[in-house]
Amino acid sequence: MKYAFIINPIAGNGKKADKLCKEISAAALDSEFDIELHYTTGPGSATHIADKVAASAERDGEEVRIYACGGDGTVNEVANGVYGHANAALGVIPIGSGNDLIRNFGGPKATDYKDLMSQLLAEEEVIDVMSYSYKRDGESYNRIGLNAFNIGFDGNVAILATYFNKKTFIGGSLSYGLSIFLNLIEKSGQNLQVNIDGQQLFNGPLMMCTIGNGRFCGGGIESSPKAKLDDGLLDVLVVHRIPRRTVLKVLPKFSKGKLDEIKGIEKITEFKQGRKIDIIPRSGHMKFVVDGEITETDELAIEVKDRAMRVLVPYLQV
Numbered sequence: 001m002k003y004a005f006i007i008n009p010i011a012g013n014g015k016k017a018d019k020l021c022k023e024i025s026a027a028a029l030d031s032e033f034d035i036e037l038h039y040t041t042g043p044g045s046a047t048h049i050a051d052k053v054a055a056s057a058e059r060d061g062e063e064v065r066i067y068a069c070g071g072d073g074t075v076n077e078v079a080n081g082v083y084g085h086a087n088a089a090l091g092v093i094p095i096g097s098g099n100d101l102i103r104n105f106g107g108p109k110a111t112d113y114k115d116l117m118s119q120l121l122a123e124e125e126v127i128d129v130m131s132y133s134y135k136r137d138g139e140s141y142n143r144i145g146l147n148a149f150n151i152g153f154d155g156n157v158a159i160l161a162t163y164f165n166k167k168t169f170i171g172g173s174l175s176y177g178l179s180i181f182l183n184l185i186e187k188s189g190q191n192l193q194v195n196i197d198g199q200q201l202f203n204g205p206l207m208m209c210t211i212g213n214g215r216f217c218g219g220g221i222e223s224s225p226k227a228k229l230d231d232g233l234l235d236v237l238v239v240h241r242i243p244r245r246t247v248l249k250v251l252p253k254f255s256k257g258k259l260d261e262i263k264g265i266e267k268i269t270e271f272k273q274g275r276k277i278d279i280i281p282r283s284g285h286m287k288f289v290v291d292g293e294i295t296e297t298d299e300l301a302i303e304v305k306d307r308a309m310r311v312l313v314p315y316l317q318v
Helices: 011-030 045-059 072-082 101-105 116-120 153-167 172-186 244-255
Strands: 002-007 034-039 064-070 088-094 123-136 139-145 148-152 190-196 199-212 234-240 269-274 276-281 286-290 293-297 300-313
Touching (some): 002 045, 034 045, 072 088, 190 269
Parallel strands (some): 088 300
Antiparallel strands (some): 190 199, 276 300, 286 293
């Protein structure tokens, strides 16, 4: 068994990455584990590294555990490199912002994602992935996501929060709070057609559209409370274009996964589960966020792939 750690050196302002590197280097010297370290060099490099590591182990007939060390964007890139390699499993060491995927594994057994030995001895679970295709500047692209798509208000909030995290001293929940406030001023949304399994769910102006394989987005917002990573379904929520005062009423419940508690919520929302989702802008382009990654596209097609990714869950060693 090989253990490969792909580290985003600027995650956590670099300090968390430096500390983790020292821990991994010490473990490589003092244990029987076959450990190697790799460092990302820019956008897309984590995908290339993960694919190369998995392919090399595959040629040698070996299993490999590949750990994404960073935030949700790093996890997304590494997952795209791991996907398609039957000998590879994905691990996550959260040293960036967001960390929404691992929130889905907060079950009755205690987990410790920051304990290196728990990571090396982690148990495996198998989850669905979201295979998606999109077009940009006449080119077609195919990738996977693990957790959630956000379009419209919540997507714009995530985009702006990412900017604050990367370009300013503002981070964490403060960046999301400020992003919500600024987006409320602009009242940004989208004008989309949303189809599920070949049937139209919505067509027109909307505040936001969230597609969940997992339950969380935006650093702990429970946007898809009914979603399960292994049920073969995607949860699609559309919130209609609504007045600002209604937005202020909806957002607190939305963030806690409790929209159903709002009286009359069915009049301003659409919810459905399905396997194939098509999102078509009614005019121009749209931006979407998937697992922390921001993309602009003409249209978007998403399909669930059943139990297509092995992931590592580091249950606390006692």
